[in-house]
Amino acid sequence: MRTVNLREMAKDQKARVVSVDAEGELGRRIRDMGLLPGIEFSVAGRAPLKDPVALRVKGYTLTLRNNEADYITVQTMEE
Amino acid sequence: MSTVNLALAGNPNSGKTTFFNLLTGARQHVGNYPGITVERKEGHLSWNNGQVRVLDLPGCYSLTSYSPEEVVARNALLKERPQAVVQVVDANTLERSLFLTVQFLELGIPVVLALNMMDEARRKGLRIDSAKLSALLGLPVVETVAREGQGKEALVAQAVAHAREKLGRTEPLALSYGKDLDPILTDMAAIVERNAFLIGRYPARWIALKYLEGDAEVMREGEKSDSQAAKALEAKVAEARKLCRDFLKSYPEAVIADFRYGYINSILQQGVVSQDARRQRIEISERLDQVLTHRLLGPGIMLAVLYAVFYATFSIGEIPMGWLEALFGYLGETAENLIPEGLFRSLVVSGVIDGVGGVLGFVPLIVVMFFALTLLEDSGYMARVAYMLDRVLRVFGLHGCSVMPFLVSGGLPGGCAVPGIMATRTLRNPKEKLATLLTAPFMTCGAKVPVFILLAAAFFPGLEARVMFLSTLGAWAMALLASRLLRSTLLKGESTPFVMELPPYRMPTLRGLVIHTWERTWQYIKKAGTVILAISILIWAAMTFPGLPQEQAAGFEALRLAAQQEGSAQAELDDRLTGIDNQEAQAALRHSVAGRIGVFLEPISRWAGFDWRTNISLVGGFAAKEVIVSALGTAYSLGDVDPEESETLSQRLAGDRAWSFATALSLIVFVLLYAPCFVTVVAMARESSWGWALFSVGFSTALAFFMAVAVYQVSSALA
Numbered sequence: 001m002r003t004v005n006l007r008e009m010a011k012d013q014k015a016r017v018v019s020v021d022a023e024g025e026l027g028r029r030i031r032d033m034g035l036l037p038g039i040e041f042s043v044a045g046r047a048p049l050k051d052p053v054a055l056r057v058k059g060y061t062l063t064l065r066n067n068e069a070d071y072i073t074v075q076t077m078e079e
Numbered sequence: 080m081s082t083v084n085l086a087l088a089g090n091p092n093s094g095k096t097t098f099f100n101l102l103t104g105a106r107q108h109v110g111n112y113p114g115i116t117v118e119r120k121e122g123h124l125s126w127n128n129g130q131v132r133v134l135d136l137p138g139c140y141s142l143t144s145y146s147p148e149e150v151v152a153r154n155a156l157l158k159e160r161p162q163a164v165v166q167v168v169d170a171n172t173l174e175r176s177l178f179l180t181v182q183f184l185e186l187g188i189p190v191v192l193a194l195n196m197m198d199e200a201r202r203k204g205l206r207i208d209s210a211k212l213s214a215l216l217g218l219p220v221v222e223t224v225a226r227e228g229q230g231k232e233a234l235v236a237q238a239v240a241h242a243r244e245k246l247g248r249t250e251p252l253a254l255s256y257g258k259d260l261d262p263i264l265t266d267m268a269a270i271v272e273r274n275a276f277l278i279g280r281y282p283a284r285w286i287a288l289k290y291l292e293g294d295a296e297v298m299r300e301g302e303k304s305d306s307q308a309a310k311a312l313e314a315k316v317a318e319a320r321k322l323c324r325d326f327l328k329s330y331p332e333a334v335i336a337d338f339r340y341g342y343i344n345s346i347l348q349q350g351v352v353s354q355d356a357r358r359q360r361i362e363i364s365e366r367l368d369q370v371l372t373h374r375l376l377g378p379g380i381m382l383a384v385l386y387a388v389f390y391a392t393f394s395i396g397e398i399p400m401g402w403l404e405a406l407f408g409y410l411g412e413t414a415e416n417l418i419p420e421g422l423f424r425s426l427v428v429s430g431v432i433d434g435v436g437g438v439l440g441f442v443p444l445i446v447v448m449f450f451a452l453t454l455l456e457d458s459g460y461m462a463r464v465a466y467m468l469d470r471v472l473r474v475f476g477l478h479g480c481s482v483m484p485f486l487v488s489g490g491l492p493g494g495c496a497v498p499g500i501m502a503t504r505t506l507r508n509p510k511e512k513l514a515t516l517l518t519a520p521f522m523t524c525g526a527k528v529p530v531f532i533l534l535a536a537a538f539f540p541g542l543e544a545r546v547m548f549l550s551t552l553g554a555w556a557m558a559l560l561a562s563r564l565l566r567s568t569l570l571k572g573e574s575t576p577f578v579m580e581l582p583p584y585r586m587p588t589l590r591g592l593v594i595h596t597w598e599r600t601w602q603y604i605k606k607a608g609t610v611i612l613a614i615s616i617l618i619w620a621a622m623t624f625p626g627l628p629q630e631q632a633a634g635f636e637a638l639r640l641a642a643q644q645e646g647s648a649q650a651e652l653d654d655r656l657t658g659i660d661n662q663e664a665q666a667a668l669r670h671s672v673a674g675r676i677g678v679f680l681e682p683i684s685r686w687a688g689f690d691w692r693t694n695i696s697l698v699g700g701f702a703a704k705e706v707i708v709s710a711l712g713t714a715y716s717l718g719d720v721d722p723e724e725s726e727t728l729s730q731r732l733a734g735d736r737a738w739s740f741a742t743a744l745s746l747i748v749f750v751l752l753y754a755p756c757f758v759t760v761v762a763m764a765r766e767s768s769w770g771w772a773l774f775s776v777g778f779s780t781a782l783a784f785f786m787a788v789a790v791y792q793v794s795s796a797l798a
Contacts, residue, residue, distance in 0.1 A: 019328075019329075020333065023330050023332070023333075024293075025145045025576060026576045026578070027330070027332065027333065028141070028143055028145060028292075028332060028336075029140075029145070029576050029578040030576075030578055031332075031333065031336040032140040032141045032175075032178065032336075033140065033175065033578055033579075033580065034172075034174065034175040034178070034340075036336060036337060036340055037337065044365065044368070045368065045369075045372060047372065047466050047467050047469065047470060048372070048373075048374045048375075048377050048378050048467055049467075049470040049471065050470075051469075051470045052466060052469055052470070052577050054368075054372075054466065054581055056365075058172075058174065059169075059171040059172045059173075059174075059175075060171070060172045060175070060580060060581075060582075060583075061364075061365075061368075061580065061581040061583075062578065062579065062580050062581065063466050063577060063578070063579055063580075063581055064576070064577055064578045065469070065473075065576075065577045068576055068577065068578060
């Protein structure tokens with residue numbers, strides 16, 4: 001288990017959200033989409049130019065840009 | 080029995096629209112909310128001899144005030160006071176969907192849940208105990224599969240009963256937001272009640288919550304109604320922020336969201352949802368995405384799909400467009416035969432019939448384009464296009480979804496800016512939408528093509544294809560650079576967060592496709608039709624009035640008589656008469672308002688190498704870019720020139736000493752960039768506002784003139 005930034009995760013790696021350090025519209029959108037501390041997800045893939053990144057959360061897939069992923073700290077989980 | 084008012088709400092992609100179509104069928108009324116381009120849909124259905132009115136709220140994830148959709152949804156709930164909200168919930172994303180439900184309940188609005196897509200959920204091995212969910216939340220829950228019409232009757236029955244019982248109000252849900260925020264919330268609610276702050280509009284605790292969340296809309300309203308109480312509330316908010324920062328290393332809004340999700344989970348964990356582990360599997364969508372968003376295959380497939388949409392729009396749309404053109408040609412001829420020669424005939428034929436024909440001529444293109452666009456959106460592919468292209472378009476201040484309007488407008492030569500402008504609806508951020516809207520008309524639309532071919536044939540013989548290719552590249556470059564310029568000046572602002580859902584791939588329903596295509600098309604015909612007809616008559620008048628003074632007209636008449644009296648061979652006589660007619664047409668055009676504008680502008684347009692003849696044709700080009708070719712024909716006394724067969728005109732231009740390579744280049748650049756045709760301008764006004772549409776005319780023309788002067792001066796100096 002390691003605490004890293006979401007940007008550094010590899011494809012198919014699993015993690016749990018530790019904190020979302022964003023306020024205002026960005027923070028609100030991230031939370032509206034269900035990405036909150038404690039939520040488990042995995043990286044579904046990245047766009048052809050490596051940015052944005054797609055995340056697989058319970059029941060759905062969501063995308064965010066790398067510079068938006070920077071606000072999210074996660075704890076990676078072993079398989 | 081009185082009418083029951085319901086509102087339909089839900090997350091995007093929850094099947095809400097399918098539900099709305101299922102409930103109301105064709106009995107819908109579509110309009111826009113005033114001032115913004117969020118669609119307002121309303122429909123009716125009959126139920127047990129009574130009427131049910133259904134208002135379709137825009138899809139949203141929560142009820143804050145960040146996006147126009149959310150503000151609209153909230154205001155509609157508060158102003159129109161539906162007796163109950165039917166929230167359509169994708170059963171696969173229950174937890175996230177309930178986040179919106181909780182916010183309705185906190186507002187004190189009665190909710191009925193339609194647990195939709197139950198078939199998909201069952202296939203995935205997801206078991207939901209809807210009776211338990213209903214008991215725990217204290218509201219009716221109905222399982223549905225909207226695509227197949229399952230659960231419709233039960234849902235309407237429950238919703239109508241709930242609405243009649245509650246009549247729009249329930250006790251607002253009061254969640255606990257933890258030991259840090261709860262006392263502050265109670266204090267704030269007391270301040271609200273003591274001052275009768277924003278009284279009657281919202282529940283007291285809800286106002287307190289919105290202040291803690293930093294909701295700009297509510298705070299503005301509060302400031303206006305009672306600035307002293309607003310100050311007291313803001314002081315409390317500052318206290319809460321400090322508390323959250325010091326003890327929780329967080330923000331009030333984040334704490335609030337945490338507790339809402341906590342409440343939802345506490346409900347779901349009481350045995351509402353269970354997952355059959357044996358049936359967990361990789362979803363089809365995910366497997367499709369491994370190919371469709373693959374690093375190499377993805378962009379390739381995307382280009383093919385976008386090209387297919389483009390190709391379908393213009394190759395399929397062209398066929399009925401030809402029929403319409405033939406029909407209006409026939410109408411024009413008939414009118415010409417029925418009405419005696421004169422101003423009235425000219426008005427009917429050139430003003431009204433050509434004008435209405437101009438509007439209806441675009442309809443087939445719009446139908447096919449909207450159909451394809453709806454298909455891409457409803458299937459979920461559009462979100463992937465945005466996902467793959469976002470990195471590139473972000474550099475220019477645009478969004479991944481901007482690519483469609485560009486392509487349809489003529490990103491591939493032969494497009495049309497009218498459906499292109501209408502395709503900007505997929506863009507959610509107003510600034511990114513405006514930047515796309517203002518630059519999409521630079522693309523080489525089908526009407527600019529004949530102008531370029533004419534000029535290329537005259538001055539770059541044999542290089543027509545290269546001229547077309549380079550002007551298309553130039554159009555893309557200018558559109559992207561201009562939007563970068565706009566986004567760093569007038570439309571400055573952060574790009575919208577790209578946090579969005581990649582919805583699962585789903586087969587769109589034919590019914591939904593047809594209804595959606597039809598309603599968008601009908602709006603175009605209805606609203607744009609009237610304005611376009613008026614402007615078309617105006618342009619006709621500008622190119623007709625004032626007519627030639629009597630002595631000049633008499634002069635041409637005398638010439639005609641003289642030619643007839645000379646009594647030469649019939650063929651030769653016809654030639655001479657046509658020549659005289661053409662000269663008269665040239666003189667009349669020069670004498671008209673448009674002609675005078677052309678002559679008046681000549682001293683300025685000289686900088687770009689244009690004389691008065693070119694100016695007139697450019698004024699006429701505002702009606703439709705094809706008109707440039709025919710107006711040039713008239714201005715050079717060649718009579719009516721068919722834009723498709725302009726060899727004589729191109730020879731005439733090539734031989735004219737006033738024309739050079741530099742003039743041709745400069746005119747190509749100018750035609751590429753200057754004011755969009757007025758049908759496009761009307762479409763722009765519909766998608767944004769008249770202010771921005773007029774700005775587009777000024778901005779494009781100024782940019783075009785600047786570029787044309789630069790090109791003309793540099794290439795003349797080099798030659």
